[in-house]
Amino acid sequence: MREIIVNELTQAFQQMARDIAHYLPRLIVMLIITLIGWVIAYLLKIVVRSFLRLTKFSKLSENAGATQLLHQAALPSSTELVSRFVFWVAWVGFVLLGVNVLGIAGLQDYISRFFLFLPRMFVALVILFFGLVAASFFSRAALLAAVNANYRSPRILSVAVRILISIFALSMVFEVLGVAEETMLIAFASVVGATMLGLAIAFGLGGRDLARKFLEKKLVQHNKEEKEDELSPL
Amino acid sequence: MAEETLLSDDFLRQLINVGEVDIVVGLSSHNDAKTIEPVVGAIQAGILKCFPRERVAIINADGGSQDGTTELVAKASIDDLWRESKVYALRTLHSISVRYARGPDPSKALQTILAAADLLRAKACVVISPESTSIEPDWLQRLVRPVYYDNFDLVCPIYNRQKFEGSLVRDLLYPMTRSIYGYRIREPYGSEFAISGRLASDFLGKGIGNEDWGKMGPEISITIMAVTAKYRVCQSFLGTKAPSSRGAHDVVGVMRRTAGALFSSLDSNFPVWSAISGSEDVRIFGTAKEVEPEGARINRKRLLEMFATGVAQLEPVLRSILSPSLLSELQRIAALGINEFDYPSELWAKTVYEFVGSYHKSIISRDHIIQALVPLYRGRSLTFLTENRNGSAENIQRREESLCADFERLKPYLLEVWADRK
Numbered sequence: 221m222r223e224i225i226v227n228e229l230t231q232a233f234q235q236m237a238r239d240i241a242h243y244l245p246r247l248i249v250m251l252i253i254t255l256i257g258w259v260i261a262y263l264l265k266i267v268v269r270s271f272l273r274l275t276k277f278s279k280l281s282e283n284a285g286a287t288q289l290l291h292q293a294a295l296p297s298s299t300e301l302v303s304r305f306v307f308w309v310a311w312v313g314f315v316l317l318g319v320n321v322l323g324i325a326g327l328q329d330y331i332s333r334f335f336l337f338l339p340r341m342f343v344a345l346v347i348l349f350f351g352l353v354a355a356s357f358f359s360r361a362a363l364l365a366a367v368n369a370n371y372r373s374p375r376i377l378s379v380a381v382r383i384l385i386s387i388f389a390l391s392m393v394f395e396v397l398g399v400a401e402e403t404m405l406i407a408f409a410s411v412v413g414a415t416m417l418g419l420a421i422a423f424g425l426g427g428r429d430l431a432r433k434f435l436e437k438k439l440v441q442h443n444k445e446e447k448e449d450e451l452s453p454l
Numbered sequence: 455m456a457e458e459t460l461l462s463d464d465f466l467r468q469l470i471n472v473g474e475v476d477i478v479v480g481l482s483s484h485n486d487a488k489t490i491e492p493v494v495g496a497i498q499a500g501i502l503k504c505f506p507r508e509r510v511a512i513i514n515a516d517g518g519s520q521d522g523t524t525e526l527v528a529k530a531s532i533d534d535l536w537r538e539s540k541v542y543a544l545r546t547l548h549s550i551s552v553r554y555a556r557g558p559d560p561s562k563a564l565q566t567i568l569a570a571a572d573l574l575r576a577k578a579c580v581v582i583s584p585e586s587t588s589i590e591p592d593w594l595q596r597l598v599r600p601v602y603y604d605n606f607d608l609v610c611p612i613y614n615r616q617k618f619e620g621s622l623v624r625d626l627l628y629p630m631t632r633s634i635y636g637y638r639i640r641e642p643y644g645s646e647f648a649i650s651g652r653l654a655s656d657f658l659g660k661g662i663g664n665e666d667w668g669k670m671g672p673e674i675s676i677t678i679m680a681v682t683a684k685y686r687v688c689q690s691f692l693g694t695k696a697p698s699s700r701g702a703h704d705v706v707g708v709m710r711r712t713a714g715a716l717f718s719s720l721d722s723n724f725p726v727w728s729a730i731s732g733s734e735d736v737r738i739f740g741t742a743k744e745v746e747p748e749g750a751r752i753n754r755k756r757l758l759e760m761f762a763t764g765v766a767q768l769e770p771v772l773r774s775i776l777s778p779s780l781l782s783e784l785q786r787i788a789a790l791g792i793n794e795f796d797y798p799s800e801l802w803a804k805t806v807y808e809f810v811g812s813y814h815k816s817i818i819s820r821d822h823i824i825q826a827l828v829p830l831y832r833g834r835s836l837t838f839l840t841e842n843r844n845g846s847a848e849n850i851q852r853r854e855e856s857l858c859a860d861f862e863r864l865k866p867y868l869l870e871v872w873a874d875r876k
Contacts, residue, residue: 279817282774357819360771364825367767368706370760374767451752451835453622453708454643 243322250318257314265307272299280353309338344396351389355382387411460562460569465552469573472548476508477501477598478576480567483514484558486584487521493584494527494549500594501547508602511548511574515566517558523584524551560711564672565663568654578602579654581673583645588696596690597648600739607685609648610677610736612640613695614743617842617850618752620695621835624854627674627712630806633861634720634868635681636730640689643674643712653685665722671715678719682726691740705828714824717813728869732862755792757836762788764829771826775812780804784830797837799857803864805830811871 272278281287281298296304316331359382366374391408461469479497483490494512501510514527528551554566564581571579578601580594600606613620623641631642649657657679662668668675680687720727765772765788772781784805787797806827813823842850 360818360822363767364771364822367764368825368828370756370763374763451621451705451757451832452619453705453831454620454645454712 246322249321253318253321254315257311257317261307261310261314264310265303268306269299269303272302277302281349313338340396340398344393347396348389348393351386351392355385355389358382358385460554460565461573462552465550465570466573468550468552469570472511472550472574474509475511475548475574475576476578477505477510477602478567478571478574478579479510479512479594480564480571480579480581481512481514481527481584482517482560482563482567482581483519483523483527483584484517485519485521485523487519487523487526489587490523490584491526493582493586493589496589496591497582497594498547500591503591504595505598511550511570511576513567513570514549514551515563516551516553517563518553518556524553527551561663561669561672564676565658568649568658571651572655572658575651576654577651578648579651580648581646586646586696588694589646590693593646593692596692596740597646600688600690601648601650604688605650605686606688607650607653608676608680608687609739610639610641610687610689611644611646611692611695612689612738612740612742613692615695617845617847618839621838622708622712622831625802625834625838625857626806626831627716628854629803629858629861630713630716631674631677632733632858633865634716634727634730635678635723636727636733637681637687637736638733638858639677639681639687639736642677642716643671644677645673645695646692647673647676649676649680650685653680656683665718667715667718667722670718671711674712674715675719678716678723682723688737688739691738691742693743705831706825709824709828709831710821713827714821717810717824718820720810721814724872728872731865733858752839754836754839757832757839758792758795761797761829761833761836764826764832768826768829771818771822774817775823775826776805776808780808784833787833795833795836795840797833799853799860800864802830802834802837803857803860804867806861807864807868807871810868811874814872815874 278287278297278299287298313335316334320328320331359378362381363374363378366377371377387408391405395405479501481490481493481497497512501508512527514524516524527549550570552566554562567581568579578598580597582589582593597609597611600609623643627642628640632638653676657663657676660679662675662679663672665675667678677687679685765784769781769785772784776784780801783801787795787801790796809823809827812818813820817823838853841853845853
């Protein structure tokens with residue numbers, strides 16, 4: 221009995237020793253890859269940060285309104301955020317590469333999925349950034365045009381333009397990421413449809429008198445203004 | 455040469471048939487059927503009266519008019535004038551209309567006229583606005599003579615204006631051009647002007663019309679090019695200018711064509727203007743006439759409302775363009791009532807210079823910067839109206855001089871803003 225136990229223990233220890241001997245080099249390789257990965261990711265972070273500072277990316281992000289959003293969310297500057305993002309993506313990539321070396325079945329599938337997901341995430345981020353830039357540009361253009369045309373509520377128009385473009389950009393981002401595609405599509409269509417229907421009902425029924433008064437006022441004002449001279453700039 | 459790309463084969467053929475001329479009169483039109491006939495008539499009368507011995511060609515560069523403008527120019531006959539005036543031109547008066555594009559493009563129109571003048575080897579080229587219904591036959595002589603006989607290269611107009619007209623010229627274009635480029639040119643953006651053949655060739659040769667500022671405001675870019683390249687510039691009193699109906703309703707468009715072009719010109723001309731301090735007089739031909747004052751019903755309350763709304767609503771935009779101290783000063787005056795309202799000239803000069811600095815650094819879209827200046831210009835115009843409501847012509851002139859002096863005095867401030875030290 222005693223011999224059997226000793227034998228089993230010996231075999232178990234031998235097996236463990238064989239397994240360790242089998243995995244140890246792989247583990248060391250993984251650690252080396254992770255370490256090298258950290259160094260490369262860190263260098264990449266410095267390069268990206270310098271490049272973004274050189275190209276005045278923070279100015280662009282400020283114009284796009286992204287800086288304001290980040291500030292409100294107590295996040296670091298856009299330059300710092302992008303360079304940190306690059307660092308983490310690169311390092312996690314190297315870590316997963318290292319884990320892949322261990323040859324653990326099941327994990328490999330997730331790792332390959334992660335690498336396949338990276339380009340989509342990059343495209344989604346680019347769409348989000350340019351969506352924010354477009355939203356900021358067109359909302360500012362709408363604000364300036366409305367102010368110079370002396371409309372009564374220029375900010376509302378500007379905010380509406382910003383929200384519409386942002387929603388459009390976000391729906392595109394979700395579609396690219398493949399997250400809740402159908403839900404987003406239905407939600408987007410519902411929001412736009414409901415807004416239009418709401419406006420039509422509000423103007424056609426609820427605001428009928430208001431609309432009449434508004435038009436009358438506009439016409440009366442127009443006639444009155446015709447009698448006044450315009451300021452001649454040239 | 456520029457002609458090769460600007461002029462169509464058919465137009466070239468017509469120009470070759472004309473041969474060489476002494477004077478080219480250019481008209482840049484787009485749907486001007488209502489006003490172009492009397493303008494062409496006045497030009498023809500001016501030619502008969504003042505230049506009967508010279509070879510003259512009228513070139514109408516049209517931007518796709520749909521109202522028969524080109525036909526009216528082609529039909530305009532000089533025979534009736536001959537019968538009326540009993541003066542005969544000794545040369546054939548050529549009149550050519552050309553459609554340079556399907557839509558209006560002032561830069562291309564001017565380049566077409568100048569290319570035609572260059573090809574016809576004209577000594578002088580005079581450009582007349584088809585909207586100038588107050589034109590008199592003598593205008594032609596007043597514009598052409600300094601180029602034709604006195605060897606000047608650019609003749610800028612001086613108009614007799616009602617005191618509430620030309621507010622953008624008075625408040626921005628004149629003082630800024632004067633302080634930046636150092637020449638006292640009263641109307642740097644003239645809808646009528648005359649240039650010499652050599653300046654026209656140089657303008658085309660250097661491709662100024664294809665630069666951003668040349669495309670934005672071809673008229674003001676000619677003035678800027680002439681002063682920066684040290685051409686001989688003078689001014690000539692013309693007469694009463696009919697206010698442009700288009701400008702009053704499209705202040706943003708006017709701002710783009712004038713202030714936009716002026717701001718944009720500063721980038722490439724920095725070595726020239728940064729070394730200039732003060733300003734010098736520019737010779738003036740003719741004398742000013744007294745203008746019969748006309749009553750103008752300008753709604754001052756509406757101007758104040760547009761200024762105050764602009765400052766309040768555009769606060770995030772203005773915050774990126776102006777310094778915090780200047781913005782808070784603007785917010786302070788925007789809260790004033792109509793009787794207390796005052797946008798002082800020094801504050802206005804600083805505002806313009808900070809806009810120039812932001813435009814140079816492209817803080818936001820350059821076009822948005824120009825648009826953001828419009829409500830502030832309205833505020834400054836309101837102060838001008840209030841100050842000069844009962845003022846005499848001398849008082850107005852004194853105030854204009856004071857504004858120009860502020861712009862000149864604050865030029866170092868512009869250089870600081872330009873270099874990003876503020």
